[in-house]
Amino acid sequence: MKNKFIYLAIIAAGFASCEPEFENTVDADYTSGDADFTSYVAIGNSLTAGYMDGTVSRVGQTYSYPNLLAQQFALVGGGAFTQPSFADDVNNFGGLALGGLQIGNTRLVIDASQSRPENIAGTSTINVANLQATAYNNMGVPGAKSFHLLTPGYGNLAGVALGQANPYFVRHATSPTATVIGDAMTKNPTFFTNWIGANDVLSYATNGGAKPDGTTPADDHNTTGNINPLTYGPNDITNAGVYENVYRNMINTLTNGGAKGVVCTIPSVTSIPYFTTVPFAPLSPTALGGATNIATLNAQLYGPLDAIFTALGEPNRVNPLSATSANPILIFDADAANRSAQITAALSGTLGVPTATAFGMVFGRARQATANDLVVLPASSVIGSVNSAAPAGININGVTFPMANKWVLTTTEKTKVANATATYNAAIRSIAATKNLAVADMNAIMNRLVSGLQIETGQIYTANYFSGSATEGLVLFSLDGVHPNARGYAVITNEIIKVINQHYRANLPLHNPSYFPGINIVSSN
Structure with a gap:
């Protein structure tokens, strides 16, 4: 024609x-x-x-x-x-x-x-x-x-x-x-x-790995050998x-x-703007209230946590905030080692047992985000906001209270997404070849x-x-x-x-x- x-x-x-x-x-x-x-x-x-x-x-x-x-x-x-x-x-x-x-x-x-x-x-x-x-x-x-x-x-x-x-x-x-x-x-x-x-892996990723806060790695059933889709949760891979x-x-x-x-x-879902727009370190000194406020945060929270994690062999899990450059957000990582007991023990003498216990529960799986983590797009409206469910005094999301698991796709979770995507695409190509179909x-x-x-x-x-x-x-x-x-x-x-x-x-x-x-x-x- x-x-x-x-x-x-x-x-x-x-x-x-x-x-x-x-x-x-x-x-x-x-x-x-x-x-x-x-x-x-x-x-x-x-x-x-x-x-x-x-x-x-x-x-x-x-x-x-x-x-x-x-x-x-x-x-x-x-x-x-x-x-x-x-x-x-x-x-x-x-x-x-x-x-x-x-x-x-x-x-x-x-x-x-x-x-x-x-x-x-x-x-x-x-x-x-x-x-x-x-x-x-x-x-x-x-x-x-x-x-x-x-x-x-x-x-x-x-x-x-x-x-x-x-x-x-x-x-x-x-x-x-x-x-x-x-x-x-x-x-x-x-x-x-x-x-x-895409949705077979995307919903897991957009929900920050789909694991609720407080879980352990063993609770993550998204990449196990479960072959019954009728038992899948909405965000399971x-x-x-x-x-x-x-x-x-x-x-x-x-x-x-x-x-x-x-x-x-299936595209690599972690390359889309939903995962690449919000930086892992958006906390400027101005956003944190300036040098005086940063010094207070370091003295009361970041310094003690850094000392505890360093003593446990994790020196870069939490570092003091900088007064001259942008800082990473504080996040909950379900795959991190749970240090609740150690934090409670280390702080009981200065904070008292009840407060130290609360700190242990809140920061036991906390760490600062790194360049390898992906912060999801909706988190932009949550970072720096007050978390009404958090204890008073440590209730600022991403600053004094760890961002919930759903807001961040961690390195471990990214690997699960990448592995699933790769296996899906291998299947697509293999099956298409048996029927001589074109592959885009x-x-x-x-x-x-x-x-x-x-x-x-x-x-x-x-x-x-x-x-x-x-x-x-x-x-x-x-x-x-x-x-x-x-x-x-x-x-x-x-x-x-x-x-x-x-x-x-x-x-x-x-x-x-x-x-x-x-x-x-x-x-x-």
Whole structure:
């Protein structure tokens, strides 16, 4: 099929340096190659659904990468592409409501007068109970883990309040006992994309390792040999064997009728802005109240703790605060040696047994954060705030009271995330090879994005969070710090198109990411 399209070209051959880019209009023979896009079905989670800024909204959904892919597929005979209806999102607020209660937050926006993200003011008009009972081409379900796609009842309205069903799938499941993969197969796919598995490890990471304060390493069952997903907590890492079996089942089902497709690897989730925006050492001398206050903190808390830990062979676990440079936050580390008894014993003579006991309980697994720790994005509003549940006098989060486990992903926890991601991706590649499917290496793309990803227009994007209007056009992530914005989804779409063109000998045009919106800035909220 012959069409017109705009592209940017760089004249390089024969010149000592690159000439400026320019636009040129050419005729192109677009073809589907060895692929058949008559019925394209997308399987996945929030990344497939078009989730951004903390929700799925009526407008945001239109920028989902499957929808952008389908637009290009239509140029070579691709059939109609449908997505779950969000027509009831009349104000484009996103969010979810059930029984008159809001169960999902509205989308995040930047209030230009305050320059910080906040949920858009208003109430969601998306009622989960308005059942569509329809299978769609885009079967991306926000929040879904791999095994959820094969679980009957995952779309049962009665299970939402019990935490047994997914409200997004409930809205369009064809029956209370339907499965995501089963509904997808009713579309008789000739081509598919499958990008599932990020949530199998992401929820563990975004919850700071998913271990409650006060636990010991033995209490962490997230990476054991548990092969029964029905017993998993919401933040547990999915067992590698379970993931591989589920993934193989899905691919066998999707290809049973001869469909071809693209599978996507799982990105390194710890490289996204959710984990890289808040520094481990944000406590400036000014923020700590100046030199006098710092001296008091060192005399009454940091000095004694440093002395105790040093005597126990851990000299750098806590160091005195600096009055001239930024300081790390104090954190709870469930994997640290518990020094509660030693702290109590060392301080009983000066503080008295009751106070010393309280100190032992609070700081027994405390340490200062290091550059190897990742502080999650929501922690920015917690650091330095008063902890109402902490003892008086030592109740400032991150300063005199350790930040709770959920706010920090430690080195040990990062390793568990990395190991799970690596095993998932090995399974994806291995299973894809048995069916000769194309692989879009989104993990590699994320790694390139961290250092700087240059796209076809010459523009360079990085994995940064929104930091003001000056860099608005360079940001590919939405305000939730996890999901792409519209421009980011366009970049993802192009990476998948490149893989299709190469593996299936197709000729599909790319989108120009600069034509897509970035961060949503409102004048007031």
